[in-house]
Amino acid sequence: MTDNVNHPAHYETGKFxxxxxxxxxxxxxxxxNFCQCNAFKYLYRAKRKNGLEDMKKAVWYLNKYIELKEGHNYDETTVGEMAGSQTE
Structure with a gap:
């Protein structure tokens, strides 16, 4: 079953x-910044386009924003280290 909110197939390539x-x-x-803007976009258009699905997408982006801010999966140091290790 396709999950257009949490794991849309059109945003997956390989394992990433x-x-x-x-x-x-x-x-x-x-x-x-992207997550905040995307949440706004989905809230703004929800009544005129996909309704409940757009509301769920807005929530997904807000939750991703919070997750990143709280550092559950990524923090700026870890991401910087990962990017630096690939250029060495």
Missing amino acids: ECIEVMLETQGVEAVL
């Missing part, structure tokens, strides 16, 4: 999801 690659290449601050 787009948001993970964004963290690796753009850094935590950029992804935090």
